[in-house]
Amino acid sequence: MASVRSFPETYDVDDxxxxxxxxxxxxxxxxxxxxxxxxxxxxxxxxxxxKQVVARNAWHASHYTKTExxxxxxxxxxxxDAGDAVFTVQFRxxxxxxxxxxxxxxxxxxxxxxxxxxxxxxxxxxxxxxxxRLTGHLVRTDTRLGRYLVRDLNVRRPGSDIRWIDxxxxxxxxxxxxxxxxxx
Numbered sequence: 001m002a003s004v005r006s007f008p009e010t011y012d013v014d015d016x017x018x019x020x021x022x023x024x025x026x027x028x029x030x031x032x033x034x035x036x037x038x039x040x041x042x043x044x045x046x047x048x049x050x051k052q053v054v055a056r057n058a059w060h061a062s063h064y065t066k067t068e069x070x071x072x073x074x075x076x077x078x079x080x081d082a083g084d085a086v087f088t089v090q091f092r093x094x095x096x097x098x099x100x101x102x103x104x105x106x107x108x109x110x111x112x113x114x115x116x117x118x119x120x121x122x123x124x125x126x127x128x129x130x131x132x133r134l135t136g137h138l139v140r141t142d143t144r145l146g147r148y149l150v151r152d153l154n155v156r157r158p159g160s161d162i163r164w165i166d167x168x169x170x171x172x173x174x175x176x177x178x179x180x181x182x183x184x
Contacts, residue, residue: 020084022137022153023049023058042153061135061153062088064179075180076167079148082138082175086153089136092129092169100126131171134163 006017023039026046030038036048070078079089103126112118139149139162146167155161172181 022086023047059085059176061086062174064174064177066178068178068180069183070180072167072170072182072184075170075173075182076146078175078180079138079173080141080143084137085176086135086137087173087175088133089165089173090131090133090171091165092171093132094166095126095129129169136163
C-alpha cells in the first residue's frame with residue numbers, strides 16, 4: 001500500500017497540487033469507459049483515464065513527430081533536462097567479462113591471429129557491448145562522468161529497476177515527441 005502524501009479532505013478552492021505518475025495502458029477501449037484508457041500505475045493502481053486528458057497532458061515514451069540528428073553531447077544535455085518525463089533510449093551496454101569470454105571462445109583464433117583486420121573487428125565487437133532499449137525516467141545525472149541514473153519502467157521489482165546509462169553509448173533518445181539520433 002502506498003503511503004499517503006496528501007490529504008484531499010483539506011483541499012480548498014484555488015489550492016494547487018501536482019500529480020506525476022507513470023502509466024502502462026492495459027485496455028485502449030473498455031465497454032464501461034468508451035472514451036478512456038484503462039491503465040496500471042507504477043504503484044499498482046488501476047485507473048480509467050480520459051483519452052482527452054492524455055492527449056492534452058501526457059507524453060508517450062516512444063511516439064515522436066519530429067526527428068533531429070544530434071551529437072552525443074546534445075543528446076546528453078536533452079536527457080539531463082528530462083525532469084520526470086518518460087522516454088525511450090537505445091544505448092550499448094558495457095559487456096561483462098563472461099560475455100567477452102564467451103565471444104572469445106566462439107572465435108576462430110587461428111584466423112584472427114593471422115589477420116589484423118579480423119583482430120580489429122573482434123576487438124571492436126568485444127568492446128561495444130550489446131544494444132539495449134530502455135523505457136524509463138531520469139533519476140539523476142552524473143555530469144562529471146557523463147552518466148545518467150534512470151528508472152527502468154519495465155522492471156517491476158523496486159530496487160532492481162535502477163540503471164546507469166553511459167552518455168557516450170547512446171544511439172538515440174525519444175523524449176517529448178522528438179527522436180534525437182546520434183550523428184556519430
